[in-house]
Amino acid sequence: MDNAPDMTTNTDVQETPTEQQLRDALAEKLIEIGEARSSRVVAAFRTVRRHLATPEADMASTYNAEVATITKTDEHGVDISSVSAPRVQAMQMEQGDIAPGMSVLEIGSGGPNAALLAEVVGEDGRVVTVDIDPEVTSRATAFLKETGYRNVTVLTADAEHGAPDHAPFDRIIVTVQAADIPPAWIAQLKDGGRLVVPLRMRGLTRTVAFVRDGDHLVSDGFELCGFVPMQGVGENRVRLAVLHAEEGAEVGLRVDGHPEPDTAALTKALAMARNEQWSGVTLGGSESNEHLDMWLTTALDNLPLLAAKPGARSRGLVASASPLGIPTLVDGDSFAYRTVRATDQEDRYELGAIGHGPRGQQLAERLVEEIRTWDRDHRGDRAHIEVYPAGTPDDRLPADGRRIERRHSRVTITWP
Numbered sequence: 001m002d003n004a005p006d007m008t009t010n011t012d013v014q015e016t017p018t019e020q021q022l023r024d025a026l027a028e029k030l031i032e033i034g035e036a037r038s039s040r041v042v043a044a045f046r047t048v049r050r051h052l053a054t055p056e057a058d059m060a061s062t063y064n065a066e067v068a069t070i071t072k073t074d075e076h077g078v079d080i081s082s083v084s085a086p087r088v089q090a091m092q093m094e095q096g097d098i099a100p101g102m103s104v105l106e107i108g109s110g111g112p113n114a115a116l117l118a119e120v121v122g123e124d125g126r127v128v129t130v131d132i133d134p135e136v137t138s139r140a141t142a143f144l145k146e147t148g149y150r151n152v153t154v155l156t157a158d159a160e161h162g163a164p165d166h167a168p169f170d171r172i173i174v175t176v177q178a179a180d181i182p183p184a185w186i187a188q189l190k191d192g193g194r195l196v197v198p199l200r201m202r203g204l205t206r207t208v209a210f211v212r213d214g215d216h217l218v219s220d221g222f223e224l225c226g227f228v229p230m231q232g233v234g235e236n237r238v239r240l241a242v243l244h245a246e247e248g249a250e251v252g253l254r255v256d257g258h259p260e261p262d263t264a265a266l267t268k269a270l271a272m273a274r275n276e277q278w279s280g281v282t283l284g285g286s287e288s289n290e291h292l293d294m295w296l297t298t299a300l301d302n303l304p305l306l307a308a309k310p311g312a313r314s315r316g317l318v319a320s321a322s323p324l325g326i327p328t329l330v331d332g333d334s335f336a337y338r339t340v341r342a343t344d345q346e347d348r349y350e351l352g353a354i355g356h357g358p359r360g361q362q363l364a365e366r367l368v369e370e371i372r373t374w375d376r377d378h379r380g381d382r383a384h385i386e387v388y389p390a391g392t393p394d395d396r397l398p399a400d401g402r403r404i405e406r407r408h409s410r411v412t413i414t415w416p
């Protein structure tokens with residue numbers, strides 16, 4: 001053999017995947033992770049040329065199931081507009097149980113999700129997409145024109161009022177975090193229709209699939225999610241009570257309708273020694289805390305979320321840091337937050353609580369007691385959420401559980 005180069009193969013050169021390969025790989029990934037389950041949704045992801053909506057972004061990343069393409073950030077660095085991650089879009093479409101011929105309102109535009117919805121409802125259906133930001137709607141309009149979706153109407157308006165000229169809708173898909181349900185969303189939904197909405201309840205956001213039942217909404221499942229905050233009339237952001245301000249190691253409490261914390265006393269408490277309490281309740285590595293946290297927020301009155309930057313953890317200020325926030329029981333000058341520790345079983349973690357302050361131990365014990373109650377009575381159960389108009393008398397609401405009072409609605413969380 002001589003050393004002449006082999007012209008038939010060149011393993012150094014990686015072929016760039018074609019657009020269609022990227023779309024097919026995305027569809028396969030969404031099937032694999034269980035987010036795209038119906039053939040209509042899978043077919044939509046195989047078809048929509050989503051990268052054209054954000055030409056400034058790397059094309060391959062726009063077809064990454066987990067990646068949202070951020071398109072706008074406010075003056076505080078908070079993301080306020082994006083094209084949602086494909087995983088989240090698929091999840092919401094499945095929650096919406098959208099079928100050909102339906103009329104769908106999308107709240108919060110971007111372009112790609114409206115196109116996916118248009119694929120699913122088909123030629124006999126229609127999609128209306130509304131966004132408060134004219135820059136977003138002009139980008140979405142250009143994308144939908146370029147990709148040829150004629151059954152989508154793009155509106156620039158505050159979705160607080162829905163889209164009255166186009167109502168009623170079979171489905172309303174909200175793609176922005178909401179702390180409340182404006183009356184227009186219920187009024188413009190057909191009875192029996194589905195509203196899918198990332199609803200923030202005492203700091204916890206879940207994308208809830210609701211079914212309209214007369215004047216109120218009844219949940220039919222929910223999923224964990226994160227979305228950009230609502231702007232306009234319905235703007236209602238969580239407040240951060242800062243307990244430690246060091247850059248990169250900030251610690252604070254996200255307050256969402258909870259009693260106002262005594263920040264000075266809690267700052268002192270954070271500097272005091274920890275008290276650890278352990279529950280004996282364990283979770284597998286892939287099990288999420290999402291249902292436990294819903295139980296804790298139902299059962300305990302004053303439970304804001306502890307938010308900490310990674311530096312706070314590495315500095316030893318807190319044992320756990322999660323971008324979603326950690327349920328934290330607060331009482332006056334003391335607090336206790338949920339945590340986990342490794343066990344001697346591989347990939348199993350024990351749930352516990354860490355208390356700080358003069359009554360840190362009692363609060364940690366109280367939190368652990370509720371972790372045990374969840375494990376004993378509700379593990380495997382799912383919370384049931386209903387939304388009633390504000391002013392609905394108590395005797396029409398579910399009897400037990402948690403009530404969250406918002407401007408337009410009374411949200412209830414109950415357990416079987």
Ligand SMILES: C[S@@+](CC[C@H](N)C(=O)[O-])C[C@H]1O[C@@H](n2cnc3c(N)ncnc32)[C@H](O)[C@@H]1O
Nearest residue numbers: 081084108109110111113131132159175231232
């Ligand atoms: C996550 S983005 C929408 C993404 C889009 N559904 C997609 O994936 O193609 C959320 C959008 O909600 C919009 N928004 C925020 N508050 C709004 C309001 N009150 N009415 C209408 N749109 C709003 C923002 O401008 C932002 O563009």
